[in-house]
Amino acid sequence: MIVDLLLWPALAALLWVNRRRPLLWPLVALALLLLFNRLFTPGFFALEIRDGRLYGTLVDVLNQGSKVMLLALGMTLVIATGGVDLSVGATMAIAGAVMARLAGVSIPVALGGGLGVALLAGAWNGLLVSAFRIQPIIATLILMVAGRGVAQLVTDGQIINFEQPALVYLGNGSLLGLPFTLALVLGMFVLTALLVRRTALGLFIEAIGDNETAARFTGLPARPVKFLVYVFAGLCAGLAGLVAASNIKSADANHIGLYLELDAILAVVVGGTALTGGRFQLAGSLVGALLIQTLGTTLYARNVGADVATVPKAIVILAVCLLQSPVLRAKLAGLRRPAPAALRKEGAA
Amino acid sequence: MNLAKLRPSARLLPVLASLGVLILLYAGGCLMFENFGSLRVLINLFGDNAFLGVAAVGATFVILSGGIDLSVGAVVAFTGVLIASLIGHGQPPLLAIGLALGFGAGFGALMGALIHLYALPPFLVTLGGMFLARGLAFVVHPESLSIDHPFYGEFISQTLSVPVSRRLAIPFTAFALIAVVLAGTALARWSRFGRNVLALGSSESSARLMGVPIGSTKILVYTLGGFLSALGGVVATFYMQSGNPASFVGLELDAIAAAVIGGTLLRGGVGYIPGTLVGVLILGLIQTLVIFQGTLNSWWTRIAVGGLLFVFIVLQQLTSRRRDG
Numbered sequence: 001m002i003v004d005l006l007l008w009p010a011l012a013a014l015l016w017v018n019r020r021r022p023l024l025w026p027l028v029a030l031a032l033l034l035l036f037n038r039l040f041t042p043g044f045f046a047l048e049i050r051d052g053r054l055y056g057t058l059v060d061v062l063n064q065g066s067k068v069m070l071l072a073l074g075m076t077l078v079i080a081t082g083g084v085d086l087s088v089g090a091t092m093a094i095a096g097a098v099m100a101r102l103a104g105v106s107i108p109v110a111l112g113g114g115l116g117v118a119l120l121a122g123a124w125n126g127l128l129v130s131a132f133r134i135q136p137i138i139a140t141l142i143l144m145v146a147g148r149g150v151a152q153l154v155t156d157g158q159i160i161n162f163e164q165p166a167l168v169y170l171g172n173g174s175l176l177g178l179p180f181t182l183a184l185v186l187g188m189f190v191l192t193a194l195l196v197r198r199t200a201l202g203l204f205i206e207a208i209g210d211n212e213t214a215a216r217f218t219g220l221p222a223r224p225v226k227f228l229v230y231v232f233a234g235l236c237a238g239l240a241g242l243v244a245a246s247n248i249k250s251a252d253a254n255h256i257g258l259y260l261e262l263d264a265i266l267a268v269v270v271g272g273t274a275l276t277g278g279r280f281q282l283a284g285s286l287v288g289a290l291l292i293q294t295l296g297t298t299l300y301a302r303n304v305g306a307d308v309a310t311v312p313k314a315i316v317i318l319a320v321c322l323l324q325s326p327v328l329r330a331k332l333a334g335l336r337r338p339a340p341a342a343l344r345k346e347g348a349a
Numbered sequence: 350m351n352l353a354k355l356r357p358s359a360r361l362l363p364v365l366a367s368l369g370v371l372i373l374l375y376a377g378g379c380l381m382f383e384n385f386g387s388l389r390v391l392i393n394l395f396g397d398n399a400f401l402g403v404a405a406v407g408a409t410f411v412i413l414s415g416g417i418d419l420s421v422g423a424v425v426a427f428t429g430v431l432i433a434s435l436i437g438h439g440q441p442p443l444l445a446i447g448l449a450l451g452f453g454a455g456f457g458a459l460m461g462a463l464i465h466l467y468a469l470p471p472f473l474v475t476l477g478g479m480f481l482a483r484g485l486a487f488v489v490h491p492e493s494l495s496i497d498h499p500f501y502g503e504f505i506s507q508t509l510s511v512p513v514s515r516r517l518a519i520p521f522t523a524f525a526l527i528a529v530v531l532a533g534t535a536l537a538r539w540s541r542f543g544r545n546v547l548a549l550g551s552s553e554s555s556a557r558l559m560g561v562p563i564g565s566t567k568i569l570v571y572t573l574g575g576f577l578s579a580l581g582g583v584v585a586t587f588y589m590q591s592g593n594p595a596s597f598v599g600l601e602l603d604a605i606a607a608a609v610i611g612g613t614l615l616r617g618g619v620g621y622i623p624g625t626l627v628g629v630l631i632l633g634l635i636q637t638l639v640i641f642q643g644t645l646n647s648w649w650t651r652i653a654v655g656g657l658l659f660v661f662i663v664l665q666q667l668t669s670r671r672r673d674g
Contacts, residue, residue, distance in 0.1 A: 084472070132663060132666055133666065134662055134663075134666055135615055135616055137417070137472070137615065138609070138615045138662055139662070141602070141605065141606075141658065142655050142658045142659045142662065143655070144602065145602055145606060145651060145654055145655045145658060146651055146652050146654065146655020146656065146658075147655075148648070148651060149648040149649065149650070149651030149652035149655065150652060152646070152648035153648060153652070157646050157648065253648075262476055265472075265473075265476075266473075266476070269473060275470045275472065275473065276470075305487065305491070307483075307484065307487035307491065307594065307595070308484050308487045308488055309484065310480040310481070310483045310484035310487075311480070311481060311484030311485060311488070312484075313480045313484075314477045314478070314479075314480035314481035314484065315477075315481075317473060317476060317477035317480065318463065318474070318477045318481075321463070321467070321469045321470070321473050321474060321477070322463075322467055322469070325467035325468055325469055326468055327466065327467045327468045328467050
């Protein structure tokens with residue numbers, strides 16, 4: 001009941017505040033999904049406090065969603081420059097593997113090693129895209145294909161377990177009653193937002209994504225910015241990989257981060273950032289990630305098998321695509337008032 | 350197309366390079382391992398990789414048009430499990446295969462229509478297609494289903510294969526692969542559809558100004574991609590004698606890698622279907638080498654494929670930049 005009293009007014013306020021912003025639609029979708037669960041999924045909103053820590057499905061959504069939220073932060077900036085990073089799932093596996101491998105040495109070395117190798121992976125992608133001028137899908141495809149092999153090389157094909165409390169805390173611990181991963185996501189979000197909104201970096205990124213040639217002629221350092229964006233995506237993937245490995249207290253090179261690059265891209269697109277680059281919505285990506293996680297958890301709670309659960313996900317992808325389609329929007333607008341002929345032609349292109 | 354005629358050497362360089370890699374790998378294998386040069390290895394190379402090759406030809410067409418198809422692996426898996434389930438329910442195999450091929454083509458057409466009519470990014474639409482086909486495969490049957498039918502047992506593996514010696518036969522799947530590659534080459538090089546696809550991939554706006562039917566070409570190319578994915582799934586059922594909804598995860602990556610290694614530019618407009626066959630054979634040879642070596646683990650295959658991808662992509666970048674300059 002207390003949850004109801006807190007959650008719904010908060011959601012309503014969020015919707016009202018964002019009523020004229022791009023964040024509205026992902027928020028509406030999230031609110032509808034939550035409402036559906038409130039009405040039809042018993043126990044979805046049940047929360048209880050045990051040992052000073054909050055437990056419940058909603059908390060699980062936040063904790064499980066943290067990986068995609070972290071990935072989505074980095075992916076947003078990459079997509080905003082007009083690129084895409086397919087390798088983040090594989091980078092997660094490498095980072096987790098390195099952390100597990102170094103767990104016995106010392107905690108800072110394990111964490112630093114995992115993040116360091118993720119930064120390297122990001123730098124590799126950045127180099128291919130900015131210096132070699134390779135199309136991002138292809139450039140990051142290389143690491144996507146080879147990355148899991150590298151991760152298995154690191155773990156020697158084994159699943160490496162670790163017990164170090166600090167490393168286990170990363171993905172399972174709680175801070176002020178809430179999952180520590182939530183604090184991690186919020187921290188990264190605030191940091192990223194400050195970085196791109198309080199400096200000119202965000203403008204640079206949007207300009208490059210909008211029209212790279214024009215941006216370069218304006219004197220923007222297009223290539224260094226693109227390089228940095230991929231390094232940042234690598235860092236986010238590294239953090240997500242450490243969390244994923246910590247979740248299961250082991251490094252499983254085959255499964256950590258599998259398909260998460262697709263979830264991350266989806267979260268960004270659902271959040272209102274176009275795949276073509278330009279304007280980006282950092283908060284929208286987080287809402288998108290939460291939406292995907294809530295959908296997954298809903299299906300799980302309603303006993304839809306994980307295998308079949310890809311069908312509703314596909315429907316969401318296609319629905320979101322259609323909603324953002326310029327052609328469909330022009331057509332819908334045309335229902336209310338006829339769209340100018342020029343617009344229709346442009347949309348068809 | 351014109352550029353290809355003007356600078357055939359630069360254009361063909363990636364294909365020639367991959368052909369060189371193929372020969373080097375094969376020669377290296379023959380030198381290192383005693384039985385590597387045997388006819389059996391060569392025949393298996395074609396037979397075992399036939400389903401990948403068939404699907405990769407479809408993926409090449411989509412890439413040539415400037416698009417991408419991420420649904421390949423899921424459609425192959427769906428086709429397999431659909432055929433296995435239909436035969437398990439007593440339907441004649443040919444009907445099952447026909448339905449599966451029809452489904453693949455229809456599925457591709459649907460994705461193509463969404464991409465064209467609503468100006469959606471192919472990456473996302475085919476990603477949705479991948480999730481949809483994968484989930485539907487589990488709806489059809491949640492686990493691996495073996496095919497138990499005389500058509501599969503005897504007809505395919507014995508009647509339709511060509512014996513070379515007493516204990517060795519060229520499997521039907523190898524012929525299917527070669528037939529698809531030949532048909533694909535002809536379609537890409539000598540048909541109006543093939544030229545339209547290449548024009549569309551080179552520059553969509555120029556193609557439109559030249560009067561290329563953008564919409565039908567785009568929808569058709571995804572239809573072809575879906576059809577060939579389904580055909581790859583059919584060939585896979587010949588090879589595996591079963592259908593498994595969890596199989597062929599990531600096959601689309603192998604198909605794309607084969608196309609790139611075979612000299613197809615991922616930006617579209619330039620590429621060769623026979624090159625894709627070379628790419629598929631290289632992937633297969635790497636796998637065979639790893640198996641022959643024995644002590645190397647399977648993950649080396651992935652690293653080697655990634656490394657090759659890198660080399661070929663950089664090579665493409667260099668040759669296409671020379672053209673620009």
